[in-house]
Amino acid sequence: MPRYRDKHVIPVINDAIDRFASRGSAELVRELADEVPSRVMGSLFDLPWRGDALMANIFRWHRDIVACVGMKYTGEQLTRKAKAASDELNQVLLPRVLERRGNRGDDFISWFWSRAEEEYGEVGVEVVLAHTRELALGAGETTANAIANTIYLLLSEPAVRETVTKDQEGALSALVEETLRLDHSSGGSEMPIETCRWPAQ
Numbered sequence: 001m002p003r004y005r006d007k008h009v010i011p012v013i014n015d016a017i018d019r020f021a022s023r024g025s026a027e028l029v030r031e032l033a034d035e036v037p038s039r040v041m042g043s044l045f046d047l048p049w050r051g052d053a054l055m056a057n058i059f060r061w062h063r064d065i066v067a068c069v070g071m072k073y074t075g076e077q078l079t080r081k082a083k084a085a086s087d088e089l090n091q092v093l094l095p096r097v098l099e100r101r102g103n104r105g106d107d108f109i110s111w112f113w114s115r116a117e118e119e120y121g122e123v124g125v126e127v128v129l130a131h132t133r134e135l136a137l138g139a140g141e142t143t144a145n146a147i148a149n150t151i152y153l154l155l156s157e158p159a160v161r162e163t164v165t166k167d168q169e170g171a172l173s174a175l176v177e178e179t180l181r182l183d184h185s186s187g188g189s190e191m192p193i194e195t196c197r198w199p200a201q
């Protein structure tokens with residue numbers, strides 16, 4: 001965990017904060033919570049995660065796929081958009097998966113190739129691509145909502161803020177646990193944007 005945190009999580013969070021810090025204010029759902037998960041996954045997959053255009057596209061393609069799944073694969077237009085989004089994601093991820101099959105690095109796709117071969121013997125490109133795609137999708141909206149809800153609790157409850165500011169180990173972990181226990185993130189009830197402004201209002 002510390003390796004992933006130091007190499008893939010903290011640089012992404014710092015990069016997001018650097019983009020608004022000098023402005024002195026931010027809309028933290030859009031500028032932090034929504035940005036972090038997809039860029040962390042981009043970093044894990046060794047994609048150029050600082051690139052705004054690519055990250056915005058990945059965000060939009062996932063949204064198109066989730067819309068189709070959410071409507072239980074009904075609706076011609078939704079299905080067409082989801083298939084197009086799927087093709088686009090394959091075009092970005094497949095070259096990485098192919099490249100890492102023979103040229104392992106320190107990234108998640110290399111790790112997946114190695115572990116899958118240890119566990120299951122020979123595995124095909126489509127298996128690694130499918131798992132990469134599923135992780136990229138699974139990590140996005142759920143984690144963004146969890147981050148947004150944690151920030152909301154932190155900004156809206158002065159006592160929580162004070163405790164977590166003083167204790168960034170136990171109290172911070174408890175805040176994350178409590179946010180997940182409240183189950184906003186998996187229930188889809190993310191906080192409205194106006195409640196997550198920094199500085200707190």
Ligand code: HEM
Binds near residue numbers: 135138139140185
């Ligand atoms: C706070 C963050 C997260 C929440 C609240 C969350 C919640 C969930 C929930 C409720 C499910 C459905 C489980 C089921 O119906 O059986 C799920 C599935 C899944 N999640 Fe997460 N998740 C989070 C973060 C992540 C992350 C960071 C990843 C990947 C790195 C991930 C990958 C997946 C995958 C791959 C599945 C599908 C599992 C399957 O096919 O059975 N999730 N998640």
